[in-house]
Amino acid sequence: MYTAWPLKYKPQSLSEVVGNSLAIAVFKDWVKSWDQGVPKKRAAFLYGPPGIGKTVTVEALANDFHMEFVEKNASDYRTEDAINRFAGLASQYGSLFGGKRLVLLDELDGLTGNSDRGGVRAITEVVKNAQAPVVLISNTAYDPRFATLRKYCLLIEFKKPTTSEVFKHLMRLCQVEGIQADENAVKFIAHRSGGDIRSAVNDLQALAQGKKQLTYEDVSWLGYRDRQDTIFNVVRMALYSRTCAVAKQAVNLADIDIDMLFEWIYENVPAHFNDPRDLANAMDALSMADVYRGKIRATQDWSFMRYVIDYMTAGVAMARQYSKVGWVPFKFPTRIQSLSWSKAERAMQRNIGYKIKPKFHISAKRSLSEVLPFIRIIFKNNTQKAAEIAKWLDLNEEMVNYLAGNEEKAAAITALLAENA
Amino acid sequence: MSFEMWAEKYRPKHLDDMVDQKEIVERLKSFAKARNVPHCIFAGPPGTGKTTAAMCLARDLYDDSYREHLMELNASDERGIDVVRETIKTFARSRSIGEIPFKIMILDEADNMTTDAQQALRRTMEKYTESCRFIMCANYSGKIIEPIQSRCAPFRFSFLPKEEHDKYICKIAQKENVTLLPDGLEAIYEVCGGDMRRAMNTIQSAASMNKPVDSKLIYAVTGHANPMDVQKMLVTAVNGDFLDARKQLRDMLQKYGVPGSDIIRQIHSEIFRTKEIPEPLKIKLVGYVGETDFRLMEGSDDEVQLSALLAKMVQAGYELKH
Numbered sequence: 001m002y003t004a005w006p007l008k009y010k011p012q013s014l015s016e017v018v019g020n021s022l023a024i025a026v027f028k029d030w031v032k033s034w035d036q037g038v039p040k041k042r043a044a045f046l047y048g049p050p051g052i053g054k055t056v057t058v059e060a061l062a063n064d065f066h067m068e069f070v071e072k073n074a075s076d077y078r079t080e081d082a083i084n085r086f087a088g089l090a091s092q093y094g095s096l097f098g099g100k101r102l103v104l105l106d107e108l109d110g111l112t113g114n115s116d117r118g119g120v121r122a123i124t125e126v127v128k129n130a131q132a133p134v135v136l137i138s139n140t141a142y143d144p145r146f147a148t149l150r151k152y153c154l155l156i157e158f159k160k161p162t163t164s165e166v167f168k169h170l171m172r173l174c175q176v177e178g179i180q181a182d183e184n185a186v187k188f189i190a191h192r193s194g195g196d197i198r199s200a201v202n203d204l205q206a207l208a209q210g211k212k213q214l215t216y217e218d219v220s221w222l223g224y225r226d227r228q229d230t231i232f233n234v235v236r237m238a239l240y241s242r243t244c245a246v247a248k249q250a251v252n253l254a255d256i257d258i259d260m261l262f263e264w265i266y267e268n269v270p271a272h273f274n275d276p277r278d279l280a281n282a283m284d285a286l287s288m289a290d291v292y293r294g295k296i297r298a299t300q301d302w303s304f305m306r307y308v309i310d311y312m313t314a315g316v317a318m319a320r321q322y323s324k325v326g327w328v329p330f331k332f333p334t335r336i337q338s339l340s341w342s343k344a345e346r347a348m349q350r351n352i353g354y355k356i357k358p359k360f361h362i363s364a365k366r367s368l369s370e371v372l373p374f375i376r377i378i379f380k381n382n383t384q385k386a387a388e389i390a391k392w393l394d395l396n397e398e399m400v401n402y403l404a405g406n407e408e409k410a411a412a413i414t415a416l417l418a419e420n421a
Numbered sequence: 422m423s424f425e426m427w428a429e430k431y432r433p434k435h436l437d438d439m440v441d442q443k444e445i446v447e448r449l450k451s452f453a454k455a456r457n458v459p460h461c462i463f464a465g466p467p468g469t470g471k472t473t474a475a476m477c478l479a480r481d482l483y484d485d486s487y488r489e490h491l492m493e494l495n496a497s498d499e500r501g502i503d504v505v506r507e508t509i510k511t512f513a514r515s516r517s518i519g520e521i522p523f524k525i526m527i528l529d530e531a532d533n534m535t536t537d538a539q540q541a542l543r544r545t546m547e548k549y550t551e552s553c554r555f556i557m558c559a560n561y562s563g564k565i566i567e568p569i570q571s572r573c574a575p576f577r578f579s580f581l582p583k584e585e586h587d588k589y590i591c592k593i594a595q596k597e598n599v600t601l602l603p604d605g606l607e608a609i610y611e612v613c614g615g616d617m618r619r620a621m622n623t624i625q626s627a628a629s630m631n632k633p634v635d636s637k638l639i640y641a642v643t644g645h646a647n648p649m650d651v652q653k654m655l656v657t658a659v660n661g662d663f664l665d666a667r668k669q670l671r672d673m674l675q676k677y678g679v680p681g682s683d684i685i686r687q688i689h690s691e692i693f694r695t696k697e698i699p700e701p702l703k704i705k706l707v708g709y710v711g712e713t714d715f716r717l718m719e720g721s722d723d724e725v726q727l728s729a730l731l732a733k734m735v736q737a738g739y740e741l742k743h
Contacts, residue, residue: 266725270663270732279663280729280736287716287729294721299535335671335724354498359429361472362618363497363530369680370467371426374622377642382629388424 005205006198009173011060017053018169018197019161024057027156031061031102034133041154043127043134047141048158051198054137057158058104067102083122090130101132108138108146124149140231144332160195163187169197170204174214181214188219232330235264238313239272240320247317251309258305262289262312263333271331275322285315348402355393379403379413387416428621431593433470436477440617441585442470445576449474453481456521460546460555462531462570464562465578468616471558474578475527478556482521490517490524496538497530505534505541513545513553524553531557532564539566546572580615590620599624600633608636612643614686651687656697658731659738666731674724681723685714688730702737709733 011017014024027046033039046054062069070089090103105123127134127149138146141155161169167190174181189207193200208214234250238261241247251258266286273279289311292304349372353364356371379386390400390413397414404410433439436453439446452458458478463471472493479487492512494504509526517524528534534542546555546569555573559565562575581589587606594601601624613619627634627642650673658666673679689710692703713730720726 270667276661276663276732276736276739280732283729283732287713287720287726290720290722290725291716294719297721357495357498360426360618361476361493361529363495363533365497366467366530370618371428371622373643374626375426377626378629381626382631385629389426392424392426 004202005173005209006201009176009201011053011056013064014057014060017057017060019165020053020057020158023156023158026154027057028061030154030156031065031133034100038131041152042130043136043153045136045138045141045146045150045153045155046158047138047155049160049196050139051193051196052158052160053197054158055104055106058102058135058137062102065100065102067100069102069104071104071106083119083126086123087126087129090126090132090134092131102135103130103132104135104137106137108136109140109143120145120149124152127152142332161197163190163195166190166193166195166197166200170200173201173204174208177208179208179211179214181208182216185214185216185219188216231264234261235268235330238265238316239268240325241314241317244310244314244318247313248309250313258308258312260333262286262293262308263335264330265312265316267333267335268330269316271328273319273323275324278319278321278323281319281321282316285311285319288315348399352393352395352399352403355395355399359393376403376405379409380405383409383412383416386413387420390417391420426622427593427597427625428618431621432473433477434480436474436481439470439474439477440589441581442474442578445474445578448576449478450481453478456482458482458523458525458554458556460550460573461557462562462565462573462575463556463558463578464560464575466560466580466616468613468618468620469578469580470617471578472527472529474576475525475556475558479525479527482525483519486519490519490521491527492524493527493529495529496532496534502535502538502541505538505545509542510545510549513549516552523551526553526555528555528557530559532559532561534565536566539569543568543572581617582615583610586610586615586617586620589617590624593621594624594634597625597628599628602633602635604636605634605639608639612639651684651691652695654731655688655691655695655734658734659698659702661735661738663732663735666735667728670727670731671724674727681717681727682714684723684727685710685717685730689714699741702741705737706734709737 014028017024023046027044030039030041030044046057048054059069061067072086086103086105089101092101108123123136127136136149136153141150141157167187170186170190171181171183174186186204189200189203193203207218211218234253237250237253238247241250251261269282269286270279273282289308292307292311295304296302296308349368350364352372353367356362356367356375357364360367360371362370375389378389386400386404386409389395390403395403397410400413400417401407401410404413436446436450461475463474465471476491479491483490494508499508509528512524512526515524516522542555543566557565557569557573562570562577587610590606590609591601593599605627609620609623613623623639623643624634627638630638630642632638650669654666654669654673657669670684673684674681689707692698692706692710698706709730713726716729717723717726
């Protein structure tokens with residue numbers, strides 16, 4: 001029977017986990033501290049590149065400590081039900097059968113791809129009120145969306161194991177499998193993995209399973225696997241490449257969606273193009289990329305995406321002619337943090353737009369710029385008029401809260417509405 | 422409590438009530454009198470009375486029962502080809518009861534229909550002319566495909582001239598007991614440029630503060646980029662500080678919610694009024710503004726487009742000095 005080796009040789013105990021001994025020790029102490037009562041940080045946030053044993057560590061620990069282990073996956077988070085269930089699980093330390101409970105939310109970054117701010121917020125609530133240890137796992141902890149969540153978590157960074165640690169692990173597997181392996185061949189695999197132990201084990205299996213021997217010739221034909229690079233390297237490529245082809249590669253290497261990459265580039269262009277002539281050309285390329293984004297939105301024809309990519313990467317990189325090259329730090333896109341960017345907010349605006357539409361003979365979309373701002377002003381200034389508008393437009397409580405901007409005002413408006421009902 | 426936003430409350434009900442657009446109104450009245458209406462395109466900027474004119478025409482045609490003979494669809498929200506094939510077709514082919522043998526279909530923001538949907542519409546318009554007449558409202562008639570244009574009588578709406586605008590706004594202020602100061606009235610026109618919906622919304626939201634309405638209140642309330650602010654941003658850019666200029670832009674867009682199309686309009690008029698910009702540069706900048714205006718319409722992100730324009734201004738300022 002075929003079993004994937006990463007699964008077959010998955011550590012059953014913390015002592016078998018490769019590397020990250022410091023991080024593991026911190027994590028262990030934190031879990032232990034729960035026996036003395038609820039600690040200050042109710043969640044541990046494990047972050048680091050893929051394939052280096054974050055999830056495995058949590059599983060092994062649960063095993064070692066005989067804890068009831070509950071895991072949820074990124075794809076489930078979005079539904080309210082799932083979050084409620086998760087909240088229920090995290091609300092009790094002792095499980096039904098007397099054991100202790102450990103709750104894991106894996107692949108947290110899966111949430112951010114679609115900028116589901118509401119989901120992160122709900123998870124933050126769960127963490128704040130947790131009565132059992134909650135473990136969050138993500139490739140990055142420093143996504144702006146996690147800013148609030150981070151405050152309530154013990155951050156534990158997992159680093160790539162060193163090549164020699166990976167090497168030792170692979171050699172041990174070869175021994176167990178009864179394979180006579182050339183050290184150089186195994187070193188090559190270990191080196192090639194770039195610290196991703198899961199992919200190293202996968203590669204070893206692909207090359208060596210069923211063999212008695214593994215030679216350097218067996219492995220040398222393999223090239224380096226393209227590793228997903230950090231966002232900084234990706235942005236650097238888009239801003240500094242000398243050729244179009246290399247700049248365009250940035251999109252393939254990016255671990256984030258294209259809109260997000262666009263934001264990163266847009267944010268960093270001004271600081272990295274210090275000659276006004278270059279800056280104008282780079283910004284012009286971004287403007288063209290955006291024109292094609294608009295085309296996609298208008299026609300839903302995604303084949304225009306190739307031009308978006310060309311302009312935002314190669315177009316920007318080729319703008320560099322006079323700028324001096326010096327070390328400038330990369331910045332996170334600040335624009336995203338602003339409220340109007342969030343998906344939840346846009347959905348709310350859209351729903352209000354659909355209330356305005358029939359009354360104003362104007363599309364929901366256009367009402368956002370032509371009517372909504374004015375309604376907002378009235379809500380801010382005049383509770384009586386706000387209530388009248390709320391009634392006229394048949395706004396629900398959530399919409400009133402949103403437009404009022406603060407709870408006090410919303411309560412006053414709602415009270416007026418109830419009076420007149 | 423019968424409350425309406427003023428833009429709705431004071432929307433003209435009959436063609437006779439309409440302000441300005443005189444020639445158009447006269448022609449529409451003659452349609453109503455003859456009890457026959459061709460397919461029409463109402464083209465023009467927002468807030469100039471396109472939808473209002475269509476609704477008035479329907480009222481004048483059918484009197485009180487106009488709702489039974491009228492369908493209003495907004496192409497921005499329902500622009501797919503399915504809507505044309507189902508909703509529109511079903512309405513268009515059903516026979517009308519009453520003296521007038523056809524119904525009226527108002528297609529608002531028709532320039533936002535996809536080309537496919539427009540192509541599909543073309544057949545429907547032709548086939549069911551007997552039972553349904555279309556009025557297509559659009560900002561840009563150019564975005565409506567030729568074959569449809571050629572089937573329609575074109576009407577061009579334009580922004581209200583200042584006298585008409587002022588007269589109407591003053592009337593509303595009086596009816597709603599709003600103290601409107603002369604500079605407030607000026608500011609409304611300056612900010613809204615004859616877009617009546619915007620003007621009505623502006624004065625109503627200003628009035629909600631229960632203070633006399635002056636220009637300061639208008640600027641504050643609309644959060645509209647104060648002309649001076651736009652000037653400051655331009656000067657900052659031409660003097661070479663891109664990041665500062667972009668920050669000012671971002672404030673206008675995000676903090677005050679000014680639409681990009683308004684900012685570009687103001688930039689255009691401010692360029693000529695700004696002393697700090699050297700004369701030879703002005704016309705060059707206008708070229709950039711025009712290109713940006715065009716891209717704003719096509720693009721998806723106002724800030725990206727406008728900050729690209731600022732970068733161009735920084736460059737132009739730099740080149741002039743070197």
